[in-house]
Amino acid sequence: MEPLGLTFGVLAGLFGLLVAVIGAFLLRRYQLNRALGTFDASIRLPPRGWRVGVCRYTDLHLEWLSLLSLSPLPKHRFLRSSLSVSGWRPPTEDERVQIQPGAIVVQLVHAGEPFELAMKYDVYAGLSSWIEAGPVIGIGTWR
Structure with a gap:
């Protein structure tokens, strides 16, 4: 040749x-x-910066999948009964260029470890409802 x-x-x-x-x-x-129960969300686990991805609800977990991966497996899994919402805030000027436009920063705690998700406000309303409606650990009844 x-x-x-x-x-x-x-x-x-x-x-x-x-x-x-x-x-x-x-x-x-x-x-x-x-897929049902998915939404765009960037994640920040201290001390790392923001990473873009998609969150997915399951019956027991909130899963975060990276957009820069072909893996079907979630990069992070958070047990629903161990999640709590600390609040939300508007993004800082530096964060605005790293997360999706129009997003808010939701402050969460999983098993005592804080982390943040950036998402649209209407998605935040659904997430907080999903967390609050979850079962209580060890009781087997709904909150």
């Missing part, structure tokens, strides 16, 4: 691989958006 043909073949293969990876990211994003 000629050097020009070999170069073209390698470049075509790399381009095809790039298109396949981008397609996989788009397909994953589409599937996450279609």
